[in-house]
Amino acid sequence: xxxxxxxxxxxxxxxxxxxxxxxxxxxxxxxxxxxxxxxxxxxxxxxxxxxxxxxxxxxxxxxxxxxxxxxxxxxxxxxxxxxxxxxxxxxxxxxxxxxxxxxxxxxxxxxxxxxxxxxxxxxxxxxxxxxxxxxxxxxxxxxxxxxxxxxxxxxxxxxxxxxxxxxxxxxxxxxxxxxxxxxxxxxxxxxxxxxxxxxxxxxxxxxxxxxxxxxxxxxxxxxxxxxxxxxxxxxxxxxxxxxxxxxxxxxxxxxxxxxxxxxxxxxxxxxxxxxxxxxxxxxxxxxxxxxxxxxxxxxxxxxxxxxxxxxxxxxxxxxxxxxxxxxxxxxxxxxxxxxxxxxxxxxxxxxxxxxxxxxxxxxxxxxxxxxxxxxxxxxxxxxxxxxxxxxxxxxxxxxxxxxxxxxxxxxxxxxxxxxxxxxxxxxxxxxxxxxxx
Numbered sequence: 001x002x003x004x005x006x007x008x009x010x011x012x013x014x015x016x017x018x019x020x021x022x023x024x025x026x027x028x029x030x031x032x033x034x035x036x037x038x039x040x041x042x043x044x045x046x047x048x049x050x051x052x053x054x055x056x057x058x059x060x061x062x063x064x065x066x067x068x069x070x071x072x073x074x075x076x077x078x079x080x081x082x083x084x085x086x087x088x089x090x091x092x093x094x095x096x097x098x099x100x101x102x103x104x105x106x107x108x109x110x111x112x113x114x115x116x117x118x119x120x121x122x123x124x125x126x127x128x129x130x131x132x133x134x135x136x137x138x139x140x141x142x143x144x145x146x147x148x149x150x151x152x153x154x155x156x157x158x159x160x161x162x163x164x165x166x167x168x169x170x171x172x173x174x175x176x177x178x179x180x181x182x183x184x185x186x187x188x189x190x191x192x193x194x195x196x197x198x199x200x201x202x203x204x205x206x207x208x209x210x211x212x213x214x215x216x217x218x219x220x221x222x223x224x225x226x227x228x229x230x231x232x233x234x235x236x237x238x239x240x241x242x243x244x245x246x247x248x249x250x251x252x253x254x255x256x257x258x259x260x261x262x263x264x265x266x267x268x269x270x271x272x273x274x275x276x277x278x279x280x281x282x283x284x285x286x287x288x289x290x291x292x293x294x295x296x297x298x299x300x301x302x303x304x305x306x307x308x309x310x311x312x313x314x315x316x317x318x319x320x321x322x323x324x325x326x327x328x329x330x331x332x333x334x335x336x337x338x339x340x341x342x343x344x345x346x347x348x349x350x351x352x353x354x355x356x357x358x359x360x361x362x363x364x365x366x367x368x369x370x371x372x373x374x375x376x377x378x379x380x381x382x383x384x385x386x387x388x389x390x391x392x393x394x395x396x397x398x399x400x401x402x403x404x405x406x407x408x409x410x411x412x413x414x415x416x417x418x419x420x421x422x423x424x425x426x427x428x429x430x431x432x433x434x435x436x437x
Contacts, residue, residue: 006382007072008189008375009077011077013042013045014331016036016060017375020065029379034366034372036060039053043212045080046081057172058176076379077180085228092153093109094150095151099148101145114158119160123162125158125421126183127185128156130156135148169183186208187208190374194353194377200220202324204326207303209331214332216230216306226313245284260336261292263292263341268288303341303345325350326351328342328350329353354370355372
């Protein structure tokens, strides 16, 4: 596959999206093709039926290939699900030579040390995200590279997930005939697609309401501060409508999309929808007021849980205030009057997030729907990964040339290659799958 093209694969509870994108000459992302299929083997963000998931992935990939006339090989996939948890951790290293300035190798040593943290059985670290550094006790350093110091320490935001869930996703991708190129936490992918740098600086909470889960990512001072996955999403709202109105799921989903509202006060008592009965039975009449009461009750529950997580981050402290408030994205963000309800519950400024922050100006309206925020973010992540690899390759070539020049006079050891932990994790998942065959 060409270097400047990447594929994002969003394996959700309701739908699986394969999206092919490339960077145009202005540095914006151009979407070349989208494929989407109904997701049958995923429950609350976790694969629970391998065969069905493989088929859904293949369908989505084929549709994207047909739309773009590109062959999909490598994909960047998103990880979510109720098994994700995050924790804060501090660690330090003592540098052997404080006469030299701190360089990338020191930071890598520090990050690798965090990876040795002892996890619960069956858990694995997915991301280690440095918050801020301290050098010789001097706090609040954003970028320690180039500074002098003997002791380098940092606070980290560590994201942890279940090994088996990650491997199952890897297994599905491999069996669908694709190559797993990278793994990214879905709230991080959505955040990259939807939030502006100013919002991340000012402080913002991104709430991604999917079918099976609601993901949260909190940013402040440009750094990710808190992540959480809440095991409820749009599907429980549909379930409630189905139960509350005694209708079938397909009808409940349609009702939610066409007539649903999160604010009961909007509807008059006399607004009624008639739903055809099952085979020979009378049609059912449902008042929109009742419908929105059902939706309202469940949405309030979801938002309150998210708000607890925002408080856990410390939103109520002056220093940690989220000035830019809340951004809602994901399919669930399309629910009518949701913005008003979230503002009412949290008292925070709210907007709906469309993934057009980094997309080319002439992008299709469909692509900029909140529905595709995660997929767009995964494409961006894949493109970034390619750029890193290109930069490393150029760096290696330069080093190699320099080594060849010097080698006649001196013997110099080659510089060890630098790889981010995520690349290593991806490789471990690949190795595991190859050995498991």
